[in-house]
Amino acid sequence: MDMELGLYLGDAPVRTPKQPFFLADDSHKNAGVELGLGFCMGDGLLERRDEEDEEEDEEELEDERRGTASSAHPITSLQHLIPFSRATKKSSLKPPWHTGNSGINMDGCSRGGLDVNMIPLMDETDQDGGGSAAAGTSSSPNSGGVSSFQMDLSIYRTGAGTVEGIERASSRASDEEENNGSTRKKLRLSKEQSAYLEESFKEHNTPNPKQKLALADKLNLRPRQVEVWFQNRRARTKLKQTEVDCEYLKKCCEKLTEENRRLQKELQELRALKSAHPYYMHVPATTLTMCPSCEKIASATTTPTLTNNKPDNGLEINHDGQKTDSPWSSFLNPFWHQQKTPTATTTTTTRHHNSAAL
DNA sequence: TCCGGATCGTAATTTACTTCA
DNA sequence: CATGAAGTAAATTACGATCCG
Numbered sequence: 028m029d030m031e032l033g034l035y036l037g038d039a040p041v042r043t044p045k046q047p048f049f050l051a052d053d054s055h056k057n058a059g060v061e062l063g064l065g066f067c068m069g070d071g072l073l074e075r076r077d078e079e080d081e082e083e084d085e086e087e088l089e090d091e092r093r094g095t096a097s098s099a100h101p102i103t104s105l106q107h108l109i110p111f112s113r114a115t116k117k118s119s120l121k122p123p124w125h126t127g128n129s130g131i132n133m134d135g136c137s138r139g140g141l142d143v144n145m146i147p148l149m150d151e152t153d154q155d156g157g158g159s160a161a162a163g164t165s166s167s168p169n170s171g172g173v174s175s176f177q178m179d180l181s182i183y184r185t186g187a188g189t190v191e192g193i194e195r196a197s198s199r200a201s202d203e204e205e206n207n208g209s210t211r212k213k214l215r216l217s218k219e220q221s222a223y224l225e226e227s228f229k230e231h232n233t234p235n236p237k238q239k240l241a242l243a244d245k246l247n248l249r250p251r252q253v254e255v256w257f258q259n260r261r262a263r264t265k266l267k268q269t270e271v272d273c274e275y276l277k278k279c280c281e282k283l284t285e286e287n288r289r290l291q292k293e294l295q296e297l298r299a300l301k302s303a304h305p306y307y308m309h310v311p312a313t314t315l316t317m318c319p320s321c322e323k324i325a326s327a328t329t330t331p332t333l334t335n336n337k338p339d340n341g342l343e344i345n346h347d348g349q350k351t352d353s354p355w356s357s358f359l360n361p362f363w364h365q366q367k368t369p370t371a372t373t374t375t376t377t378r379h380h381n382s383a384a385l
Numbered sequence: 386t387c388c389g390g391a392t393c394g395t396a397a398t399t400t401a402c403t404t405c406a
Numbered sequence: 407c408a409t410g411a412a413g414t415a416a417a418t419t420a421c422g423a424t425c426c427g
Contacts, residue, residue: 213396213421233414254413255397262416263395 216256220246224253228260 216224223246231238234257236250243250 215422259395
């Protein structure tokens with residue numbers, strides 16, 4: 028007996044532009060529960076928000092731009108890093124570079140936690156030249172506007188506020204000016220920036236342009252960087268999900284192989300039994316009244332274990348006491364229930380026939 | 386302790402595709 | 407219907423950090 032495995036990757040990540048990231052569907056969830064796998068990653072949260080939500084976001088954005096956000100504290104904890112969260116939106120942080128024209132938040136400095144990364148080293152006009160220009164043209168490959176942020180980062184890495192750090196940042200910036208931004212310099216985002224983006228990703232795995240802009244604004248990144256970050260993040264998530272799926276399917280395959288082996292063995296036994304007792308098959312099938320699919324009680328001659336092998340939970344139990352139907356099987360093949368009924372009926376009826384004959 | 390290669394994580398780029406005005 | 411812009415996924419490249427001998 029060859030089992031035909033309707034193996035497919037569950038929701039078979041057919042992506043649509045409106046749902047670029049596939050979410051674990053119900054079958055996944057059930058399966059995850061059944062096998063104890065962490066099948067539904069946190070990305071179930073990552074559904075797109077409705078249009079009305081976007082309107083809310085616009086309002087928030089407006090508030091931010093007007094400077095009406097209540098908090099003026101620098102990023103200090105994850106709670107403050109959630110940009111669009113309903114829970115935190117009224118207390119959404121006001122990044123240091125939003126507090127005034129100077130762009131330098133003395134509060135952040137005074138705490139010793141000076142995050143130079145957050146401090147725009149260029150003046151407002153320069154920033155517009157770099158960031159906003161990139162915003163206008165969403166795709167700015169190797170744009171020359173990299174230097175401002177890279178300077179920030181190099182200082183951040185070298186040691187906040189140290190003369191050495193600033194000097195190194197300056198030299199690096201000048202190097203880039205020499206190269207005219209032609210080099211593909213990779214910069215690492217700060218922990219705060221990553222955390223912020225991560226939290227944002229939980230809210231929207233595909234932010235709209237305004238949200239990107241707001242994020243870029245908040246994190247002192249170019250919109251293009253935010254966009255790239257989300258692209259990569261989605262890719263990573265999908266890769267991870269694929270790995271999980273793969274692992275899960277491997278387990279499913281093992282289980283099915285084991286079941287197949289068991290059924291083969293059972294079939295062999297039945298054949299042996301048939302050859303040993305050639306008469307039992309001559310018993311008319313009409314003498315057997317029990318049918319597992321309709322759960323009618325068999326004749327009194329049948330053994331209890333075979334009389335009604337459907338427990339209350341609806342799962343069939345084979346002669347080994349194993350459940351033969353499980354959520355993961357239905358996950359693997361959604362038509363399992365439709366298919367298995369006649370099969371199971373046939374098999375168990377035969378078994379009843381056997382037992383009746385015996 | 387320093388050095389250099391291997392490896393890993395991830396930022397950035399390129400390409401192909403879809404959608405929509 | 408054709409077209410171009412915009413957005414995204416997927417693939418790839420390349421950089422920086424870390425590990426290890």
